[in-house]
Amino acid sequence: MTTVTTSPASGPAALERGVRTPDGEKFIDGIAGTSVRMNGCSAAAYAALYANVDVITAYPIRPYTAIMMNLAQFIADGVLDAEYVTADGEHAQLSAAFGAASCGARAFTGSSGVGVTYAYEMYSIISGARIPVHMSIADRTLDPPGDFGSEHTDALCTRDMGWLLGWAATPQEVFDKSLIALAIGEDPRVLLPQMVVQDGYFVSHIAGKVDLPSAAAVDAYLPPYQLPFALDPRRPVSHGPQIHPEQGPPLQLERARAMEDAIPVIREKTDEFGAAFGRHYSHFVEEFMLDDAEIAIVISGGHSVTCRAAIMRLREQGIKVGMARLMWVRPFPSEDLRKALRGVKAVGVVETNLGLGGPSYGGILAPDVTTALYHMEGTRPLVTSFMAGLGGETVPVAEFDWMAGKLAAAVRNGRVEKAAHWVGFED
Amino acid sequence: MAHEVVRQHLPLFDEDGRSAAVDGDAGRDLHYLPDFPEEDPYQAGHRTCAGCGPAIEYRWVLKAAGQDTVMAGPTGCMYVANSTYLCTPYTVPWAHTPIASGGSFTSGMAAGYEAMIRKGRHPGPYPNIVVMAGDGSAADIGLGSISGALYRNHDALYICYDNECYANTGIQVSPTTPYAGMTTFTPFGKAVPEGKTLPPKNLARMMAEGHPNCYVATTTVGYSVDLMNKTRKGLNHQGAAFLHCYTPCQKGWVYQTSMTIELGRRVVEAGLFPVWEYDPEERKYHYFHPPVQRPVTDYLAMQGRFGHMLPEHVASMQMAANRNWEDIGMDVPDELRELEDPERHKRLADEQYSMPLNRGVGA
Numbered sequence: 001m002t003t004v005t006t007s008p009a010s011g012p013a014a015l016e017r018g019v020r021t022p023d024g025e026k027f028i029d030g031i032a033g034t035s036v037r038m039n040g041c042s043a044a045a046y047a048a049l050y051a052n053v054d055v056i057t058a059y060p061i062r063p064y065t066a067i068m069m070n071l072a073q074f075i076a077d078g079v080l081d082a083e084y085v086t087a088d089g090e091h092a093q094l095s096a097a098f099g100a101a102s103c104g105a106r107a108f109t110g111s112s113g114v115g116v117t118y119a120y121e122m123y124s125i126i127s128g129a130r131i132p133v134h135m136s137i138a139d140r141t142l143d144p145p146g147d148f149g150s151e152h153t154d155a156l157c158t159r160d161m162g163w164l165l166g167w168a169a170t171p172q173e174v175f176d177k178s179l180i181a182l183a184i185g186e187d188p189r190v191l192l193p194q195m196v197v198q199d200g201y202f203v204s205h206i207a208g209k210v211d212l213p214s215a216a217a218v219d220a221y222l223p224p225y226q227l228p229f230a231l232d233p234r235r236p237v238s239h240g241p242q243i244h245p246e247q248g249p250p251l252q253l254e255r256a257r258a259m260e261d262a263i264p265v266i267r268e269k270t271d272e273f274g275a276a277f278g279r280h281y282s283h284f285v286e287e288f289m290l291d292d293a294e295i296a297i298v299i300s301g302g303h304s305v306t307c308r309a310a311i312m313r314l315r316e317q318g319i320k321v322g323m324a325r326l327m328w329v330r331p332f333p334s335e336d337l338r339k340a341l342r343g344v345k346a347v348g349v350v351e352t353n354l355g356l357g358g359p360s361y362g363g364i365l366a367p368d369v370t371t372a373l374y375h376m377e378g379t380r381p382l383v384t385s386f387m388a389g390l391g392g393e394t395v396p397v398a399e400f401d402w403m404a405g406k407l408a409a410a411v412r413n414g415r416v417e418k419a420a421h422w423v424g425f426e427d
Numbered sequence: 428m429a430h431e432v433v434r435q436h437l438p439l440f441d442e443d444g445r446s447a448a449v450d451g452d453a454g455r456d457l458h459y460l461p462d463f464p465e466e467d468p469y470q471a472g473h474r475t476c477a478g479c480g481p482a483i484e485y486r487w488v489l490k491a492a493g494q495d496t497v498m499a500g501p502t503g504c505m506y507v508a509n510s511t512y513l514c515t516p517y518t519v520p521w522a523h524t525p526i527a528s529g530g531s532f533t534s535g536m537a538a539g540y541e542a543m544i545r546k547g548r549h550p551g552p553y554p555n556i557v558v559m560a561g562d563g564s565a566a567d568i569g570l571g572s573i574s575g576a577l578y579r580n581h582d583a584l585y586i587c588y589d590n591e592c593y594a595n596t597g598i599q600v601s602p603t604t605p606y607a608g609m610t611t612f613t614p615f616g617k618a619v620p621e622g623k624t625l626p627p628k629n630l631a632r633m634m635a636e637g638h639p640n641c642y643v644a645t646t647t648v649g650y651s652v653d654l655m656n657k658t659r660k661g662l663n664h665q666g667a668a669f670l671h672c673y674t675p676c677q678k679g680w681v682y683q684t685s686m687t688i689e690l691g692r693r694v695v696e697a698g699l700f701p702v703w704e705y706d707p708e709e710r711k712y713h714y715f716h717p718p719v720q721r722p723v724t725d726y727l728a729m730q731g732r733f734g735h736m737l738p739e740h741v742a743s744m745q746m747a748a749n750r751n752w753e754d755i756g757m758d759v760p761d762e763l764r765e766l767e768d769p770e771r772h773k774r775l776a777d778e779q780y781s782m783p784l785n786r787g788v789g790a
Contacts (some may be wrong), residue, residue, distance in 0.1 A: 018546035019428070054542035055535065081429060083538035083547055088575030092531035095524065095572065099535025102522055104496065105543050107535070121525055224548070230522040231536065233495045233554050240523030241510035 017224040018106075020215065023078040032214035040203040043171040043210050044110070044136040044196070044270035045070030047178035049080050050218040053134075054105035054225075057085040057096040061115040062148050063200040064138035068110065082108075090115040094133070101131045102239060104230035106182075109133060109188035112200060113140030116154040127162030128255060129240055131227070132185035133193040135163075136178065139301075141391050142354075149288065149392010150200035152301060152353040156364045159330050162255055164194040166328035167301035171208040174198050176279055179222055183269045186225050190262045199302035199352075201354055201392065213277055216260050221276045259331045266328065284333030285340045286325035289315060293322030295407035296381075299350040299371050300326040303388075303395045307350070310400030323405050329365070334372035341381055346410040348403050349385040350395065351420070352379060362387050362420020384416040388423040391427045399423050429545045433552040434582070435495060437659040440652050463655070464490050468577060473509040473516040478684030480674030480691070481505050481588045483648045485559065488586065488672075491655035492662060494519060496555040497540075499533050501569060502526035504595035504676075505588065529560035530573030530585060535576030537581035556583035557664045563593045565671075566602040566630045577638040577667045584661040585669045590676035597680040602628035605699065606747065607734050607740045610679070615735040622735060626747065631671035635705040635712070641666060643705040647673035649691025650702070653715075657704065664707075673700050681731025690729060692717075697726035698763075699747035701755045714755035722766050723748050728778040738772035 020028075028050070048056070055073075058068035074080035084098070087093035090111050097107040111119065113139070116137060123249045126133050141151040152167070157163055164185055168174040174196065181194035198204050229237050262403065267283040274280035286304070289311055290296060299307050304325045314321045324340045324347075326333060341347055351363025360366040366385035373380055386403050387396040402423060410416045440462065444726060468489035472625055475482040489496065496519045500506050509516050515689040524532035537556050543549040562737045565573055565587035573585050592610050593599040606626045609615055613623035635643035642664035644657045650729065661668030675682065675690045682690065694700040695717050702715040723744045727733040736744075745766040765771060 016548040018543070018548050019430075021429070052546075054546065054548070055538045057535065057538075081542070083542045085534060085538050085579065087531060088571050088578075089471070091525075091527060092534075092572050092575055095528035095531035096535030096538065099499070099522075099524070099532035100529075100539035100542075102532075102533075103536050103539035104549070105539030107539070121527075125525060231497050231522055232549070233497060233520060235519045236518055238510055238515040238517055238521045241515060242507055243511045243512040247512055 005175060007051040017219065018054060018081075020052055020135070021078055021081045024049070024080055027079045028215040028382040031212045033210050033212070035209050037207045038171055038210050039066070039205050039207045040168070040171045040174045040198040041066035041138060042070050043174040044178055044198070045074065046210070046212065047175045048108045049074055050213070050215065051106065051108075051179060051182055051222060052080070053082050053108040054109050055083045055085065055097065055107045057087050057093040057100075057107065057109045059087045059090050059093045059111070059115065061112045061140075062203045063140060064110045064112040064136065066204070067136055071253045090119035091122060094119040094126065097133045098122060098126050098129070098131055098303070101133045101227070102129065102231050104225070104227050104232065108136070108370055109416070110136035112138050113154050114143050117142060117157055120158070123158045123161035123163060130191040130258070131193060132191055132225070134178070134182055134185065135193065135195045137195055138199040138200045139197050140200045147391050149199070150202055150352070151390055151392065152197070152318035153364070155195055155197045156329070156353050158195065159364070162192065162259065162266065163330065164192050164328065165197070165330040167197045167199070167326070168203065169302045169304050169325070170203065172210045172279070174203065175210050176273065176277070176281070179218060180269055180273050183222050183273070184262065184265050186223075187265050187269070188228060190258065190265050190363070197301070202302040207209070217276060221273065236400065241294070246249065263331055282327055284327050284336040286323075286327060287340045288323040288325065290322035290324060290340055292320055293344050294411060295346045295348070295404060296324055296344045297348050297350060297400065297403065298324045298326065298337070298365070300329060301352065303350060303352060306397060307394055307400055310397040313397065314401065314404055319404055319408065321407075332368055332372065334375070337369065337372045338376045341378065342378070344381045346382040346384070346407040346416070348407050349383065350403070351385050351387050352389040352395075360385050360419035366420065382410050382416050384410060385416065385420045386423050387420055430547050432541060432544045434556075435552050435555060437491070437493070439656045440661055442652055442656065448472065448711055460651045463651075464493065466490065466494060466495060468492070468494055468517060468519045468520055470516045472514050474511070475505070475508040475683065476678050478677040478687045480648050480676060482688050483687065484588050484654065484672050484674045485509075485653050486521060487651055488557065488559065488621060488658045489519065491658035492555045492557055495552065496557060497536055499524050499529065499536065499558040501529035501558070501560045501564040502595070503564055504590070505559065505561065505709070507595050519775045526564045527569040527572055529558050529564050529569045530576035531587065533558040533583050534576040534581040537583045541582070552629060553582065557586065557662070558583065559586045559588050561594070561599045562589040562591060562603040562630070566628050573669070574634070577641045577669055580666040581667075582666055584658065585667065587669070587671045588674045589630075589671060590674050590679060592676065594676045594679045596636060603630060605727060606744060607736050609735060610732075620735070621740045631669070634669045634671070638667065638669070639710060640707050642668040642707055644671070645671040645700070645702050647691035647695060647702065648675070649695065649699060653702070679732065679740055682729050686729060690726070693721065693726040693729070695734055697723045698751045699723060700728060701751050716755070716757055720752070720757070720760060720763060722763060724772070724775065724778055728775055734776050736775040738769040738774065741772040741775055742767055742769040758782055
């Protein structure tokens with residue numbers, strides 16, 4: 001007989017943690033417990049280093065490129081042992097990460113702008129296969145015209161594709177959220193791919209203080225990745241076969257439930273992270289000065305930092321304004337948002353994205369927020385939205401002041417002027 | 428410390444001239460040979476057509492690869508025909524990939540196993556990693572993805588099973604559809620009497636020329652020993668290997684279902700599918716010289732997809748075949764050279780042993 005045959009092993013394989021390189025151990029020991037100034041791209045790369053990822057798939061596009069540059073250097077320095085796949089495009093990049101993660105390797109990828117949309121076919125396929133690929137995005141305006149600046153449209157385009165999707169507002173949050181997202185997505189109760197998004201340049205390229213933990217602390221928080229149905233010759237399994245139409249609805253229902261079932265795990269892993277590392281994040285909605293607020297801004301991502309400053313100034317003027325920041329956009333925090341905004345009279349959604357021709361004729365988030373608030377018990381707040389920070393523009397304090405004025409007017413008049421305001425183009 | 432990545436080595440089958448079995452030899456009808464492995468990682472449970480060339484190729488490739496194998500299959504007829512939910516013909520792990528992801532998904536699998544074995548997360552040995560992409564996937568939409576994987580030299584075998592059309596969707600033209608091959612996107616008619624007007628893309632040559640460090644070979648289902656040995660050579664080659672395999676499609680080509688293997692030999696003997704091996708160490712092509720050289724009509728007339736060809740079309744096909752003979756270093760006999768003249772041909776439909784004209788649309 002001439003073939004090589006291995007007999008199938010009985011029972012699942014042991015949960016193995018990948019070994020780090022000696023230089024990697026030394027490097028992390030050296031930085032553990034210190035606070036380092038780094039930008040969001042570096043923070044994402046450090047998170048991947050701590051997570052000891054097995055496969056990295058890269059393709060350059062601004063501004064996320066620096067994440068991959070950092071990782072390439074870690075590998076070149078012998079600090080991280082991972083396969084670094086320089087893909088021939090984002091579709092291939094996502095496919096390779098998908099292939100690696102399907103075999104049981106922890107796979108890390110990322111992109112920006114049109115790179116995110118070039119890979120579009122892969123998002124539904126990866127989440128439908130329940131393969132927890134991790135994707136780190138520094139968001140960017142979609143073409144046309146060529147624009148490097150931040151806009152949330154790229155990642156938001158994937159919002160219905162079954163990925164966990166959330167924005168980080170600071171480099172520290174990028175680092176933390178990457179680890180939290182991996183812990184959630186790889187949890188056997190969840191098994192979903194994750195997108196951790198940071199605002200291009202505002203977060204990706206501006207340095208902030210990042211507290212770095214020990215490798216042991218991260219290892220204790222994040223168990224080794226084990227896919228229960230990996231492509232492994234010891235336990236053969238077929239992935240992604242064709243189905244008949246009548247088999248579609250139950251499978252789609254399972255995908256919908258997977259998103260809902262992720263909600264309690266998100267709460268659990270966020271709390272566990274807080275207990276382990278001392279940084280306590282809101283599960284879904286960061287509530288800022290909302291207790292007695294009459295008007296509120298709903299926002300996600302880095303512009304929330306400016307928003308907080310604006311709110312503190314407005315509070316000094318006696319205006320009862322607060323902020324609700326969406327930590328995750330998928331699964332959408334409907335319940336937490338209703339809780340956070342109970343008693344608020346008017347809500348303005350900051351849309352750093354384009355939802356051309358959508359229900360509000362503005363952005364993508366306001367319709368989601370409106371749907372969530374529609375089911376609020378008692379008096380519902382009025383809802384409007386603000387198109388701001390498009391094309392990579394800042395959203396300065398003055399614009400938040402203007403938004404607050406519009407919201408106050410809505411409260412006075414008992415109705416909103418329009419569903420979407422274009423900030424800077426209106427009086 | 429990093430763990431060693433141990434790779435498999437598969438022994439080759441005794442060739443013994445069987446690959447080149449010719450007319451009159453007892454071997455010509457014997458394509459299933461007794462010393463082949465008994466195991467069949469490609470099992471019953473699929474629903475391919477009678478006489479399906481790719482199904483034969485799948486079976487031989489997986490026989491050659493054995494059980495310690497991980498396989499991927501981009502969208503194509505062999506996705507739809509093979510894998511039905513709750514029923515699978517594979518006893519090895521298999522994954523569907525998007526049609527453009529044959530190379531990229533597979534390179535991810537290879538990268539994953541390299542890293543997992545090195546980091547102690549998989550005991551090894553490194554599995555045989557095989558992807559079988561149809562010609563639409565390999566030569567068209569996923570060409571870049573396979574080229575990327577070959578360029579990056581991930582240790583895996585990338586196979587194009589070439590049935591010369593998009594068969595899954597009902598027979599549409601692909602880059603490897605031969606000149607004059609009728610498909611539903613290249614019908615023949617008064618204004619376009621030849622059907623497909625373009626010559627095919629030379630996929631395997633492009634892969635060999637463009638990725639000179641890879642093992643690249645062509646073969647057909649007509650040569651089982653050759654096919655299985657090239658599968659094993661590709662798997663034994665450390666790094667990327669590409670195998671282009673000719674696999675007739677009964678549904679798309681319209682021929683008698685028992686003629687699949689025969690077509691796999693005649694296409695070579697007619698000079699229309701050169702069989703060769705590219706050795707990356709020598710940077711040399713090794714061409715298979717078939718013991719018989721036939722006129723192209725011996726091949727074309729067996730298939731309904733060519734039934735519309737006029738004398739001038741047959742003559743240009745002979746011209747292309749003669750250039751192929753020269754390319755692989757074989758003499759073109761005078762009788763074949765003379766067949767470059769349209770005057771020497773009839774309408775293919777009028778050839779004595781021609782199959783009925785395929786006037787149906789699709790399949």
